[in-house]
Amino acid sequence: MVRKISLAVTVSLLLAHTPHAFASSDMEDCTWSDDTCLLKGAPVLAPDNDSRDNLLRLLSEAKSFALPVQPMPADITRSRDFYFAYHPQWDDVSPQSTSADAAPIEDKALAEQLAALQIDPAAMSADNGEQENRFVSNNTESVSQFFAALLADGALTPEQRHTLAQARVALLSGATSEQVSASLAALPAGAPALYKAYLDAAARFYEGDYAGAAQGFSALVKSDSPWLAETAQYMLMRTALNKSSQQSTGEYGDFDVTRVSHDDVVQAQNAAQAYLQRWSQGHYADSARGMLRRINWYLQAWPQLAERYEQAFQHAASPQALRGLVTEYDNVFGMQFYEHPLTEAFPEASLVSFIELLRALRLNSDNKPVLTQDALNTSKPAFEKGGKLPLWRNLQLNLWMATGNYAAVLQEVAPAQTLPAHDILVFSEQVIYGEALMAQQQWPAARDFWLRLLKLSQDNEQQQYVQAKLAATLVYMGDTAAVFAPDSAVTSLRYRSRVLKTQASPELLRQQATKGPNSEERTIALHTLLVRDLTENRFGDWLNDKKLTSAITPPVTGEAFDDVNLSIFDWNGDTTEPGYVCQSLNETVTALSKNAKDPHALNCLGEFFRTTRTQVDLWKESAGNGVLEAAISRKEPFGQSDRQRYYQRIIASPKAEPEDKSYALYRAIMCYAPSGANDCGGEEVDKLKRKGWFTQLKTQYPGSPWAQKLKYYW
Template sequence: MKINHKMAMALVGLTAATTFNAQASYDDFGCGWQDDCPLNGVPWLNIDNDTRVNLIQLEGARKNLALPRLPVPPDFTRSRSYHFGFIGYNDLPHPTATPSTENTTPAPVAETSFSKMSQALGVDTSSWEHDQDAENRHISNNLQSVEQFFAALLDDPTIKPEDRHHLAVWRGNIFLNSYDKADSRLPVEAFDIEPGSRTAAFSDYLRGANVFYLGDFVEANSLFTALQKSSQPWVAETSSYMLMRVALNKSTVKATDEYGMFDATKIDTGAASEARDYANAYLATWPEGRYADSARGLLRRINWYLQDWQQLAPLYEKALAQAPDVDSLHKVISELDDKFQSRDSFGNYEPFISDAQAPMLTFTQTLRWLRNNQGQNKSYEVTRENLDSLKPIFASAELQPYWSFLENTWLYYHEGNYAAVIEATPSINLLASSDLLAFSQQVLHGDALAAQKQWPEALAHWKHLLGLTQSVEQQQYIQLNLAAVMVNNQQPEAIFAADSPVTNLRYRSLVLKTAAPKALLQQQATHGVNDEEKTIALHTLLMRDLMVGDYEGYDTDKSLRRHITKPVTLEAFNDVNLDIFNWNGERAEKGYFCASLDDTVKTLIARKTDAHALNCLGEFFRNTAAHIDTEAEGGGNDLLGDAIAKPALSNSPDRQAYYQQIINDPKAEPEDKTYALYRAVMCYSPSGYNDCGGEEVKPETRKHWFTVLKTKYKGNQWEKLLSYYW
């Protein structure tokens, strides 16, 4: 028969995407785990970790995969950047990714296998680019599928060279969508095809692909069904795979509206069931076939369409086990959370509790339910009876330690039975680097000791565990817990002892800024391990001196700057820039003269209530925004964050207290009192909230200050500037 290029306008994609989009609960954390949205999590199986974090850590450890995390600094004693904790994605260092180089110029097309095949087929593909915006059934019409089609043509010795050329050009027109253009760039001359030949098989396949892309699923099904028994192996296998895709796309026709919005409740379940049958048939015939991975992924999609949760659990369990690398694992876990484990957080889907064929999903889901028990969402509670009902699942899978960990976690979080946790998790003397479960048991043990305020025992436990682990993440996490124990035991100075196991500057800095007494700050400003730590200690010391009114102490302590060999001027340490204390009085409010900070302090040493000096101290704080800033150490601090918060020291100066003192001082000069009244009212401008530190005063008090300034000091320059009170 004669055939023309216009008879075949599209070709099936050979690699279908295995993930699919819909709004997901993401464990109620509101983050899609995309390139710019890593998740937080500590390096053990903690119920407060997002379930995706627990899963990727668990499976990563079982497969000995390095996960993308924040970069490890070259020297922990000089950096505050490492913390818990982002578990990324592509915006974090990615151990499985190919390192980038400065030369990003792509290799010449002529050097690729695809270009070599194109040359052999007489087709110029050098300018071909994939349409990144292709969607739905068109998404797989890409260069990869073109390459596989070309390879199939070249692998078949029965196809004449000229027929290969015509079929390849035909495929090129499909890829370029030139059938939509009047001026086809790659015209194909009509050529003879012997009925029943392998050339005819390729031709009929193109016809089936064409009607598939045009949306004629009935005709596509008919053509691909006939080709299943083709003598051409590639055509037979690909047609069998295509039957699944045809039925799958047919099932979604009425589930997608004109704006591309998808509604799974409007799926054609008959067509979806047919797609599942085709997928299972393909996998039964070609379990290791060209499209086996795609078929398995689409089989999960089909069962999600059908809301067949019992089928999905073992499919996801198997997909997790088979994920070969971090990228694959990330994709499976994202899909799993979206479509299965967190399905109860959106829509009206029943929650997933457990499945006998999915112990890892059951394990991580039970951790999630234990977290929910702590809050308002109690859609499912892990009771003793419920916990015991899970035991056979782990016993039959020979995963008894996982159930034991769930029991200990339940005892800790649900029952608060810390003594039982301590007894059930004895200390160990060996720890494999990949044994995340054993490490997590030991963390529970340490947390239980801390919960019972057994500080010496907790300290000994964490030190012992620190000596066992080789993991950087685990070592830093243990340091974090050691610092928390020392602070809770009211021994912050132990963190800075010569033999202290806490060397991470992030933790040491946080303690210096929030929990260190004056003597410890003086000690570290003088004898800190490096200039970075000395700078942090001295900045905090001088700020505390000024904030508590220890002006003599400030005047003495500023001399400790001589112990800093090299000033720390890196942007990462802007929060402790010592140059702010060189303030010379400039940028004080126009019309109100202030001496330098040093001269102001000297005045306050002589007269602690000097109104003008107090106003100028306020100007120093207002102009420099000087305060003790813990943002550089903020986040990912777990128990240490709780420890330093009790009792909490103020990290911001209280300018309002200076103004109130001057307002109430009968000896204050009018020049200083009027400025204090003006500034006191301006503390609430323009939001109505206090930005000067200290407790907020009532509007009646602010009105009184305003009235006094407007009546008693009418005509004063500050009275003229003030038009409102807030």
């Protein structure tokens, strides 16, 4: 069919029925193998990392391949976009075009063949986009290789070549075996008849007539034509393999490997081995080896399959080829071992064993790893045999961490004096040591360790990862101010922003709003401060703090900082509910600074929060910050509005005017519209209480527009 089956075709053939990747629990994700989708895991070998990340990092380092990692911002002190998680914008990047050098050569060769065979190029315009299963090789590349075989065969006349070429082009466009046979009926015996038999077998293969295809290809295996003989043997393997999965569709339309035909898979295995024995360096040798992985998968021959992947990883010649293999591997092994992880190493595949045993160290619902110490000890000889004891050591350290044996980690690992530029195992070991210090709450020691590791590291990813650990340590030890010291090693604006929003005192926020290193940080600090002034009833402070805007020249704007937009505090009251008039936020807060119980001003403050949705936004930058998120977590986060509290205060006030009280009753009930869930903040109020508000509004203020407008109390 084709001279060389590419890795992309091999992967497509192998994974025609496979489900989504089983590497991690993320549901929102870009297509991992796309060029525009970058590594989203931490730069360590860890159980919680995506298995594909772990594998690609380890393999790429060994091959000195460049990793598809996120770019470092030009100034990390002004950007919050470097973090260890999926970035939604990766989906918006246009895929990189293929090399400008390769495609024209292929097109030129095909054009020359078409001219030599007197075939109209327009006939090659059939739609051959995304193809799956048996159709994957019915493409212009395989047509070109058939043309090459015709042109190289001196036993054919020009007219015979033309007729055979036309039939192959028709097959590209979906011609049936009957149509192909009819178009070739006038060809004589001899060499033309052999190509005719091949085209008939190929047509039957694409139609799903595997018995007819097998019969046709079998008759050509001993052909005097080298191309026909080799291609027929290869196609016997593909025919049996595709036949084996005809009944493999599961109950819900998914692929069920247990439903494949064992006899057909064995037949495919024999055909593949026969091909490789005769043509070990043949046109389809790489594809045949790839198909043997699929065959081992179908046979559930996991040790043999692990060994094949180990070999394939070693022979991957490019970063993209390696990435495709990693994707393929994770779909196959991930599907098998995601819910029931491997607990014993494969004898001849220590690298695969490492990835799967690392997966087995993820904590289950009982907060325990599946892998036990006894099982890990049993696997040690396999790693010794493969010369991969450092991988086993990493598993041991991670197992001690997973089971709380932090003392063992601290005894086994020594803090590094130097750090290689590219050695993920060494760096991972150092990180585990620091995490053990944190687990034992040795905060000063952990702080000093992370500072030293930061100085040793020569890698941007590593440095940002350690910065998050350092920031978390400082928060845990109660030294939040150290994050913002002039000589602080925590320079990432993302991490500093997380601490400002969740841990900083009003005094520290004022400090950073006026003396922060740049407009970005000053804007974040001031926005957080102003929101907290309002939600914590510091109305006089708000009036003074708002003046600090003048110290920021100018405040940052744009999508990247829309969670801290200072212009929101210029609210003029125009967006309130029609029929209820409010003045500007500045005038509203001025009234509250004089009387914090002012009913009208409280309603208007509620309108500000309702119409602008202003809060200290903890969602926008929450992903990919590691242990820092645990360190800054609060049961009741700062800066979250509670409009319901305003309404309840007004409802209970004997001095509230009817206009204000009726509106507060209306809005308090509307907090639960239409779902019945509270949308105003604060504690949930039961339905009986809401019914009471509804009754009060309808009976005490029947003439108000709010009583007339409201029909339910949800």
